[in-house]
Amino acid sequence: MTTDIKATLRAQRIETPSWAYGNSGTRFKVFAQKGVPRDPYEKLADAAQVHAHTGAAPTVALHIPWDAVDDYADLARHAREHGVAIGAINSNVFQDDDYMLGSVTNPDPRVRRKALGHLLECVDVMDATGSDTLKLWFSDGLNYPGQDDLRARQDRLAEALSAVYERLGDGQRFLLEYKLFEPAFYATDVPDWGTAYAHCLRLGPKAQVVVDTGHHAPGTNIEFIVAFLLRAGRLGGFDFNSRFYADDDLMVGAADPFQLFRIMHEVVRGGGLDPRTGVAFMLDQCHNIEPKIPGQIRSVMNVQEATAKALLVDAAALRAAQDAGDVLGANAVLMDAYNTDVRPLLAELREESGLDPDPMAAYARSGYSDKIAAERVGGTQAGWGA
Numbered sequence: 001m002t003t004d005i006k007a008t009l010r011a012q013r014i015e016t017p018s019w020a021y022g023n024s025g026t027r028f029k030v031f032a033q034k035g036v037p038r039d040p041y042e043k044l045a046d047a048a049q050v051h052a053h054t055g056a057a058p059t060v061a062l063h064i065p066w067d068a069v070d071d072y073a074d075l076a077r078h079a080r081e082h083g084v085a086i087g088a089i090n091s092n093v094f095q096d097d098d099y100m101l102g103s104v105t106n107p108d109p110r111v112r113r114k115a116l117g118h119l120l121e122c123v124d125v126m127d128a129t130g131s132d133t134l135k136l137w138f139s140d141g142l143n144y145p146g147q148d149d150l151r152a153r154q155d156r157l158a159e160a161l162s163a164v165y166e167r168l169g170d171g172q173r174f175l176l177e178y179k180l181f182e183p184a185f186y187a188t189d190v191p192d193w194g195t196a197y198a199h200c201l202r203l204g205p206k207a208q209v210v211v212d213t214g215h216h217a218p219g220t221n222i223e224f225i226v227a228f229l230l231r232a233g234r235l236g237g238f239d240f241n242s243r244f245y246a247d248d249d250l251m252v253g254a255a256d257p258f259q260l261f262r263i264m265h266e267v268v269r270g271g272g273l274d275p276r277t278g279v280a281f282m283l284d285q286c287h288n289i290e291p292k293i294p295g296q297i298r299s300v301m302n303v304q305e306a307t308a309k310a311l312l313v314d315a316a317a318l319r320a321a322q323d324a325g326d327v328l329g330a331n332a333v334l335m336d337a338y339n340t341d342v343r344p345l346l347a348e349l350r351e352e353s354g355l356d357p358d359p360m361a362a363y364a365r366s367g368y369s370d371k372i373a374a375e376r377v378g379g380t381q382a383g384w385g386a
């Protein structure tokens with residue numbers, strides 16, 4: 001039993017995002033931190049630290065153009081030299097003046113062509129880096145009723161998605177992300193999983209839905225969405241983070257570790273830990289006030305803890321209680337697993353893999369944070385905010 005759980009945990013891969021290592025903030029203030037990377041090469045070096053101490057984060061998502069470089073093959077080589085690889089390529093069609101009224105759903109065909117051009121360029125980046133996943137998130141939407149035609153915007157979206165789908169090569173896929181509001185406040189063009197799912201279904205198996213855990217209305221039952229998409233073979237992966245109020249992008253499992261456990265329980269139930277299902281466990285977070293590398297390490301550990309608890313659910317006992325209509329018994333099976341302290345198990349697992357049982361302490365002792373603060377002087381720190 002424990003051997004199986006350990007093997008599954010050992011095989012779990014969690015992808016960290018390049019943007020987590022740069023400066024970030026809110027619209028009120030971006031706080032700069034010492035030692036923050038000045039370019040994508042330094043971001044990858046930092047991401048490699050997270051992998052070195054956890055053994056579980058071997059890929060790094062890029063965001064284009066934040067991580068634009070002249071030679072992507074060279075960037076991929078640099079990643080490999082540091083023991084990591086390039087993960088999902090995230091497109092960005094939300095930070096250009098042209099996109100004020102939308103990108104692929106903009107009423108102006110010139111802007112739509114420009115946005116599509118960027119998405120296709122992102123597939124070129126995939127080709128050059130060896131990435132197999134394109135992540136599409138659109139800020140497109142409306143602030144006011146009547147501002148544009150909701151139906152026409154769906155047509156434009158479908159057209160753009162078809163063009164991207166056609167461009168995908170063998171072994172490549174795109175993940176369509178949804179978000180109910182912000183920056184558009186009245187209506188977004190991909191507000192929910194149903195919309196994303198319908199577009200993906202029309203296109204084919206290389207189009208899948210990504211669940212960003214921060215992109216729902218309060219109280220949404222995210223584990224239901226996970227169960228449904230996994231059952232339908234369309235759960236491409238997660239953008240993990242946690243929220244108290246809106247799209248807070250806090251460390252996954254911080255606000256609601258029980259929700260993360262419930263999500264991971266559905267992942268386990270649906271076989272989503274089997275790498276062949278292609279479910280990507282990605283972090284999409286920003287560390288505005290906490291140090292970034294340990295913030296990522298903690299987040300990886302939070303996902304591992306939720307996964308371990310989900311694996312501890314006694315599936316046979318749960319099924320028996322469910323079949324018997326034993327409401328309290330079934331609930332107790334789940335709660336027993338959730339209430340188990342899995343930290344010793346994960347520490348043991350790390351030791352068996354030659355890692356320090358406590359990645360946070362090991363990173364703190366490593367001196368890397370002082371080293372980058374001393375070395376990375378001058379230049380412009382990476383960041384997405386003002």
Ligand code: RM4
Binds near residue numbers: 239
């Ligand atoms: C968006 C969305 C995307 C992420 C950007 C940074 O809200 O979550 O996944 O790439 O933020």
Ligand code: MN
Binds near residue numbers: 212
């Ligand atoms: Mn996201």
